Amino acid sequence: MNSYLIAPSILAADLARLGEEVQNVVDAGADIIHFDVMDNHYVPNLTFGPAVLQALKKYGIKADFDVHLMVEPVDALIEQFADAGAAYISFHPEASKHVDRSIGLIKSRGIKAGLVLNPATPLSVLDYVLPSLDFVLFMSVNPGFGGQSFIPYTLDKIRQLRKRIDELGLNTRIEVDGGVKTNNIAEVAAAGADMFVAGTAIFGAENYKVAIDEMRQQLANASK
Numbered sequence: 543m544n545s546y547l548i549a550p551s552i553l554a555a556d557l558a559r560l561g562e563e564v565q566n567v568v569d570a571g572a573d574i575i576h577f578d579v580m581d582n583h584y585v586p587n588l589t590f591g592p593a594v595l596q597a598l599k600k601y602g603i604k605a606d607f608d609v610h611l612m613v614e615p616v617d618a619l620i621e622q623f624a625d626a627g628a629a630y631i632s633f634h635p636e637a638s639k640h641v642d643r644s645i646g647l648i649k650s651r652g653i654k655a656g657l658v659l660n661p662a663t664p665l666s667v668l669d670y671v672l673p674s675l676d677f678v679l680f681m682s683v684n685p686g687f688g689g690q691s692f693i694p695y696t697l698d699k700i701r702q703l704r705k706r707i708d709e710l711g712l713n714t715r716i717e718v719d720g721g722v723k724t725n726n727i728a729e730v731a732a733a734g735a736d737m738f739v740a741g742t743a744i745f746g747a748e749n750y751k752v753a754i755d756e757m758r759q760q761l762a763n764a765s766k
């Protein structure tokens with residue numbers, strides 16, 4: 543099993559102080575920063591584009607950015623986020639006409655490529671592309687908004703994919719996004735995930751370091 547990565551989602555940050563907020567979670571121990579891109583087309587919400595990522599880099603954020611594209615189509619924005627310095631890019635298979643080509647585009651820029659499965663998207667979408675992915679992102683809420691409750695049936699999908707990845711001897715990571723909190727992160731890890739997106743559980747906490755440390759403690763207990 544790979545080491546665990548905790549990825550605060552800036553969707554829940556105080557956007558008027560975004561640079562400071564991101565630096566604060568990095569100082570509090572975040573491993574990577576989850577950057578939710580919504581286009582009011584693929585999902586009914588609108589967030590940030592590549593200029594915001596560039597601005598955060600210019601502000602001095604050294605952590606890797608994990609860009610989750612909730613947009614349709616995807617290829618033009620893959621190029622723009624690659625130029626802006628993304629370290630991870632994931633997209634939803636139904637938002638690309640040519641999934642294999644979009645994965646190749648991400649990898650051709652030296653960026654880790656991920657495919658995102660909505661709660662009701664079957665694992666079969668991974669059938670032909672799993673070996674070329676660096677990670678699979680499971681949505682454990684319907685995409686578009688932070689602060690929703692974790693959908694329990696996603697745990698079973700995570701278990702099934704972990705089994706498949708292990709049987710195939712792949713290094714593919716499993717990321718989980720939506721409703722991840724200190725009180726369920728251990729269960730999500732036990733199902734087989736190793737990257738955890740948390741928005742409100744971290745940015746909504748009084749002390750970011752206490753929240754991240756508590757998650758790490760839960761993860762340590764889960765792997766005992």
Ligand SMILES: O=C(CO)[C@H](O)[C@H](O)COP(=O)(O)O
Nearest residue numbers: 685686688689720721741742
């Ligand atoms: O992608 C998202 C929604 O589409 C958010 O990243 C996700 O919901 C995290 O927020 P929270 O931890 O508050 O549930």
